[in-house]
Amino acid sequence: MSKYLLYCRAGYESDLASEIDSKLALLHGYGYAKLVKNSGYLHYTVQSDSGFPRLSDLIFARQKLEIVANVAFDDTLDRITKLIDVLGNQNSMLFGDVMLEYADTESGRTIAKFCKKFTVPLRAALRKNVFLTAKQNNNKPRLHLFFESSDACIVAVSKANDRSDEYLGIRRLKFPQDAPSRSTLKLEEAITFFYTPAQQSLLFKKGMTAVDLGACPGGWTYQLVKRGVKVEAIDNGAIADSLMKTGMVKHFAVDGFVYQPLDGHVDWLVCDMIEKPDKVASLMVNWLKNNWASAAIFNLKLPMKKRFQTVDVLLKQIAEELGGLSAMQIQAKHLYHNRDEVTVSVIKNSSLFDV
Ligand SMILES: C[S@@+](CC[C@H](N)C(=O)[O-])C[C@H]1O[C@@H](n2cnc3c(N)ncnc32)[C@H](O)[C@@H]1O
Numbered sequence: 001m002s003k004y005l006l007y008c009r010a011g012y013e014s015d016l017a018s019e020i021d022s023k024l025a026l027l028h029g030y031g032y033a034k035l036v037k038n039s040g041y042l043h044y045t046v047q048s049d050s051g052f053p054r055l056s057d058l059i060f061a062r063q064k065l066e067i068v069a070n071v072a073f074d075d076t077l078d079r080i081t082k083l084i085d086v087l088g089n090q091n092s093m094l095f096g097d098v099m100l101e102y103a104d105t106e107s108g109r110t111i112a113k114f115c116k117k118f119t120v121p122l123r124a125a126l127r128k129n130v131f132l133t134a135k136q137n138n139n140k141p142r143l144h145l146f147f148e149s150s151d152a153c154i155v156a157v158s159k160a161n162d163r164s165d166e167y168l169g170i171r172r173l174k175f176p177q178d179a180p181s182r183s184t185l186k187l188e189e190a191i192t193f194f195y196t197p198a199q200q201s202l203l204f205k206k207g208m209t210a211v212d213l214g215a216c217p218g219g220w221t222y223q224l225v226k227r228g229v230k231v232e233a234i235d236n237g238a239i240a241d242s243l244m245k246t247g248m249v250k251h252f253a254v255d256g257f258v259y260q261p262l263d264g265h266v267d268w269l270v271c272d273m274i275e276k277p278d279k280v281a282s283l284m285v286n287w288l289k290n291n292w293a294s295a296a297i298f299n300l301k302l303p304m305k306k307r308f309q310t311v312d313v314l315l316k317q318i319a320e321e322l323g324g325l326s327a328m329q330i331q332a333k334h335l336y337h338n339r340d341e342v343t344v345s346v347i348k349n350s351s352l353f354d355v
Contacts, residue, residue, distance in 0.1 A: 002046045005146060005156050007063040007169045009334060010040040010105045012307070016060040019308045020044055023053040040103035041146075043067070054162050059311060059342055060334045062104075062169030065144050065156035068092075072152045079118070080125045083145070086155060087131050095132050096140030096160070098123055102147050104168050114150045138165060170336045176222070180240035183272060184219030185337040190297050191223065194331050194345040203295065203347070204229055209266040211293065213256035213283075214273030218243045225249065229268065234259045257283060261292050269293035277301050281314045284346065285321045294348050299341040300332075311342050318346070 008016045017033035024031060029050025035042035046052055055064040069086050073079045100115035100122070102108040126132035126143070133140060139160050146154040166172075171193060173185050195203055206228030212221045216237030224231050225248045232250050233239050239251045252259065256273050269287050271280060277300040287293045303310050315332055322328055331345045 002052065003067040004044045004046070004052060005041060005065045005067050005144075005154055006044060006058070006061045007041050007104065008060050009062070009336075009339070010038045010103070012060050012334065013037060013039060013042045015308045016058070017042055017044070019058055019060050019312075020053060022308070022312065023057055024048075024050065027051055027053065038105065040105045040108060055164065056162075056331075059332050060308065062336070063158070063164050064162060065146070065158050067154055067156045069155040070152070071155055073150075076151055080122060083122065083155070084125060084129050084131070087126075088129070092131055093141060094130065095126070095143040095157075096137030098126060098132060098143040098145070099167060100145045100147065101168055104170060108148070111147045111150060115145075115147055173337070178242060179219055179222045180217040180243065181219035184222050186272070186299070186335065186343070187220040187223040187270065187297065189335045189337045190333075190343045190345065193333060193335060194297075200227075204268075208268065209261075209263070210268035210270060211259070211261050211266050213259065213269070213271040215239060215251075218249075220270050220272055221249055224268065224270070232259075232262060232266070265291060266293050267295065269296040269298070271296070271298035274301060277303075277310065277314055281318055284344075285318055288322055288346060288348060296346045297343065299338060299343055302340045302342060315344070318344070322346070322348075 006016060013035040017035055020033065024046065027050040029046055029048040031044055031046040031048065033042050033044050055061055068090060071082060071086055073082055100119050102111045102115055123132060127134060141160065142158045142163065144156045144158060146156060171189055173188055175182060175185060191200060204227035208229045210224045210229045211232045211234060212224065213234050215221050215233035216235035216239050218233065218240040221231045221233045221243055225243060225246055230248050232252065234252050234254060234256045236253045239249065243249045244251065271284065273280065280298060280300060284296050284298050288296060300311060300314060311332065315330065319330055329347045332342050335343050
């Protein structure tokens with residue numbers, strides 16, 4: 001029996017639980033979730049010896065950790081001795097790093113200061129007891145201590161090839177002051193999450209072309225222009241002057257559901273129109289099938305209920321309808337900067353992912 005701790009956006013615990021049930025069943029496994037609504041995490045016990053879905057296969061999970069122990073600190077003046085004892089009793093391995101974490105909720109964040117302060121002495125003690133490498137090593141398993149209060153924690157481990165390297169599983173991005181809208185962070189997170197730096201430099205090259213559906217005021221167009229991509233920005237709204245001044249953008253105030261690319265094809269289609277998710281999914285499939293675009297990044301707005309099931313059906317439909325295209329790659333994630341939407345990437349030529 002293995003126990004896992006998974007982080008997600010607060011309010012999405014049951015969606016993540018449904019997703020794990022469904023994806024564990026594909027591995028012929030079974031288990032059950034224990035969750036508190038709006039807590040920002042859940043516990044999952046696997047009762048089979050099937051393994052567990054990879055983090056990259058879980059749309060709603062920010063982090064995946066395997067639980068090693070639950071520790072209560074009777075003596076809050078000396079938590080370190082207790083933790084070293086627990087690790088010693090487990091014949092613990094050598095970790096490449098340690099993270100002291102908490103739930104990404106208002107109440108979870110009340111423990112943030114404690115976690116930060118406790119990290120320094122704990123790190124030193126772990127090194128002294130040879131539970132931690134002298135220098136941070138991201139190729140090794142990482143130790144995570146998850147605190148809900150300062151008198152107890154969950155001791156858990158993440159594996160190098162199956163985790164988020166971000167603290168709390170959250171990619172924090174700095175808002176570029178010259179960007180026209182905060183939405184810009186949604187596309188920046190998508191690009192940096194879905195593609196490695198090597199893939200990014202192949203996927204976004206100077207002189208490439210894109211269509212941005214629902215572009216205004218221009219946060220997504222800004223990300224494309226920044227990468228040297230020329231953009232046809234489609235929206236009835238007003239686009240930022242700063243973008244028009246670059247000479248890289250053509251703005252058309254027309255309906256994104258009827259627009260077609262000026263030269264019959266672009267490298268990228270991006271879409272941030274707030275519309276029914278099935279309508280957006282069909283539009284994306286239509287563009288990719290007609291070869292109007294080679295790749296797409298788009299958002300699927302989540303309904304109030306059955307959010308995993310809705311996204312799952314749409315992703316299966318997209319894969320099925322694009323099935324004739326060999327070497328296609330589809331990824332989907334509930335990103336930090338995208339509150340109630342799932343972001344999808346479709347690349348028609350996935351050989352780029354060999355990089
Ligand atoms: C969330 S905003 C996009 C923000 C933009 N991505 C940014 O980063 O600044 C959604 C936009 O979609 C546009 N929109 C909605 N339906 C549309 C349609 N059928 N055709 C074109 N634009 C549409 C709206 O006018 C709105 O500006």
